Amino acid sequence: MAKLFRTAIMGPPGSGKGTISKRIAQNVGLQYLSSGHFLREGIAANTDAGVLVKGYVERSMLVPDHLMSRLMLPRLEQLTGHSWLLDGFPRTIAQAKALNDICQMDLVISLNIPFETLRERVSDRWIHPASGRVYNMGFNPPQVQGRDDVTGEPLIQHADDRPEALQARLRHYKDVAKPVMNLYKKSVLLSNAEAASKPLGSLSQGILYQFSGTDTDRIWPYISSLLSTKISTQPLDTCQPSAQA
Ligand SMILES: Nc1nc2c(ncn2[C@@H]2O[C@H](COP(=O)(O)OP(=O)(O)O)[C@@H](O)[C@H]2O)c(=O)[nH]1
Ligand SMILES: Nc1ccn([C@@H]2O[C@H](COP(=O)(O)OP(=O)(O)O)[C@@H](O)[C@H]2O)c(=O)n1
Numbered sequence: 672m673a674k675l676f677r678t679a680i681m682g683p684p685g686s687g688k689g690t691i692s693k694r695i696a697q698n699v700g701l702q703y704l705s706s707g708h709f710l711r712e713g714i715a716a717n718t719d720a721g722v723l724v725k726g727y728v729e730r731s732m733l734v735p736d737h738l739m740s741r742l743m744l745p746r747l748e749q750l751t752g753h754s755w756l757l758d759g760f761p762r763t764i765a766q767a768k769a770l771n772d773i774c775q776m777d778l779v780i781s782l783n784i785p786f787e788t789l790r791e792r793v794s795d796r797w798i799h800p801a802s803g804r805v806y807n808m809g810f811n812p813p814q815v816q817g818r819d820d821v822t823g824e825p826l827i828q829h830a831d832d833r834p835e836a837l838q839a840r841l842r843h844y845k846d847v848a849k850p851v852m853n854l855y856k857k858s859v860l861l862s863n864a865e866a867a868s869k870p871l872g873s874l875s876q877g878i879l880y881q882f883s884g885t886d887t888d889r890i891w892p893y894i895s896s897l898l899s900t901k902i903s904t905q906p907l908d909t910c911q912p913s914a915q916a
Pocket of ligand 1: 682685687795806808810885886
């Protein structure tokens with residue numbers, strides 16, 4: 672049985688989750704699942720789920736938990752036997768609990784980046800909508816200005832990367848991320864049944880690692896080294912619900 676590794680990356684918009692996830696996926700060879708990408712993909716393809724979430728994403732609001740869980744959990748259930756990395760999910764405590772019900776997480780990375788850095792990065796972010804490839808005119812510019820490196824198709828900016836939308840997204844992020852981080856922070860692991868009857872603080876799991884700074888290239892070596900340590904000490908396992916009953 673292979674060593675499986677289930678991880679998630681958290682951080683405000685523009686904190687480098689996508690950029691770092693790409694490096695993790697390349698280095699560790701796990702499946703990368705970006706909830707934001709799935710949402711935008713569904714909206715662009717006008718799927719049933721896309722129609723339901725469109726209004727929220729366009730207004731930079733959080734999509735309701737039940738819709739996010741419906742979008743993400745079946746994909747994870749199909750990945751039994753694979754290691755994966757989640758970006759953008761779980762965003763809320765309800766999403767984290769829903770994830771706990773199907774799987775025990777091994778590691779959660781949280782990025783703590785100053786606001787001014789986020790603002791600069793996001794205003795300079797360009798994406799290739801079909802693939803989700805992300806560019807930054809200073810940090811990782813495309814080979815041809817305004818064009819995707821692989822397909823040559825035009826790059827666009829997200830409407831929700833406008834400065835006024837960023838403020839709103841940051842407010843949402845701070846409000847909802849704190850309880851999720853508390854859940855993953857400390858070192859007690861309870862069954863879902865026990866946890867359901869306890870206050871939030873006692874749900875904690877001791878798998879959160881926080882990285883601060885203004886440069887992805889400076890943060891990355893620390894994350895890379897953490898991953899090497901964690902993966903080499905990971906017990907043989909499959910994806911199990913976190914219930915310990
Ligand atoms: N200048 C600069 N830009 C960065 C750095 N790290 C990431 N970026 C860019 O900042 C933007 C936001 O990064 P992204 O990975 O999309 O963040 P996410 O919203 O957390 O997924 C993108 O345009 C990245 O190319 C960095 O260290 N310096
Ligand atoms: N768990 C999630 C993830 C994304 N979203 C929505 O998708 C948008 C883009 O999410 P994202 O993860 O690609 O981007 P950032 O907000 O991290 O830059 C958010 O502004 C939300 O509207 C959500 O509602 N719930």
